[in-house]
Amino acid sequence: MVVGLSAAEKVYIAGGIAADIRGDGRGRHQFREFNIDTSVIPQANGSARICLGGTDVIASVKAELSVPPPGRPNHGKLEISVECSPTAAPEFEGRGGEELSMDLSRALQRSFLGGTSGAGAAIDLAALSIVEGKLCWALYIDGLVLSSDGNLLDALSIAMKAALSNCGLPKVEIIGGTSPEEEPDYELSGNPEEFTRLETSLVPVIVTLTKVGKHYIVDATAEEESQMTAAVSVAVNKKGSVCGLTKRGGTGLDTSVLLDMISVAKRHSAVLRRALAFAGLFSSPNVEKRPVSFCLLLFRRLDANGCRTK
């Protein structure tokens, strides 16, 4: 993202961050207000859109019946990709958005897919299995960047978590073919009332801490990101476990600073998750797939401990 800033603007941004008052009046550890809509895409099994300040992203989950991955007969499949639309910025036209898309999707894959053994994945892969070695669900999670004003990764992770919570899988009835030689014979339930939800409590959210000067901030805008020396994105799940770590920016970081960033990100993720759980109350995977728009989540003056201050 090319952001043209004058020398004075750069000083203003860096100085504001050092003084704990950013350009839009936020403190260093304060998120922008955000808005989540769920079930925005009727063709998808689950979807969500999040507007975080000027950043606008959509995540959709499509489920398809597939064959289990080789070597892991009792697992389903989970795939993540991100696309940056040229509507968000002219640089994304053609192949321009490719590098950013790849960066974002790799960071999300790192955080959501777990190790090569399938352990630590956001969704229990064994729960996606239908007939061992023959039939499973493949979940395709697609992110789309509609408008970009910084902190895309956090926004995408929140949108994907919301979309997964919103996702309903139709019931599959196995009629025959359970013996090893036969192809499985199944029937997809046409009844819209019959669906299963995914267990999404362990889906992590990503918190990116952007270091500008000596301090680091959450939820950086595009202008602030252009001034960063380094940024660390930490994915944290409900158990408080770190599920993924991605660093951007060339400047080196001390190990102690990195560990400190991880613990700060953990506190922020707890606040985000609480807000999302609240949002989840209003967004059951509704059968008619009517868009449900709700709640402007306000993050007023949250300090580094994730506590509400005056």
Next chain:
Amino acid sequence: MVLETQKALLKSDGTRLDDRLPTYVRPAFLKTGAVKVAAGSAYAEFGSTKVIVSVYGPRESKKAQAFSDIGRLNCDVKFTSFATPLRGKAGQDIGDKEFSVLLHKALEGAVDLHSFPKTTVDVFALVLQSDGGDLPAIITCASMALADAGIVMRDIVAAISLSCVGKNLLLDPTYKEETQEDGSVMVAIMTSRREITQVTLTGEWSSTKASEALELCSDACQKLGESVFLVPKVCIEEIGNFAIFQLPRPPLRN
């Protein structure tokens, strides 16, 4: 199933299949001046992972690129078609591209880009044989090649990866260990400054385990960095200089 995997990777005395302790890295062979025509080059072996990196430039940046006050670092990683057990690893193109990006990210902080304004330095890495820990080997080797080319750098970058299998943390994993891992960490460090230039982590880690893994990696990087410094910056022609890196073997725990 988890138990079976662990049994397969660790022997009854707690050592790994290649007789290493979990926190023990493979012996490494590092050498500069592997390619004569390049401005700088290096060759590295970590166990049976073998990589070669050449550095060309600085040269004029391509006209198509936007003007830049500071220099550019152009990184490209390739696997030979015989590097992996299956010829031409499936989905290799995507892996190459990601490795190129990660290599760039690991090095850009250590290279003084202001010292070659408006020009480009090319870093070409080739994985001759892949047996786990490919990316850290490429990063370490590339920083040696850059130093060999006389590119101004703030520090040498050394990198090490680690796999988590069950409850065990296996430093510098082999390909076999990597395919069964529950999580992995890769750390690249500027060794004298003790600053992390690149870090990636996958899988689910408790905070204590994550910090333990990060410390293990950075300690190993530190020691690896000391060996890298032994490889003189300019190689002596014909013979070439090299260093062999081996961590002092800790006593066996019962």
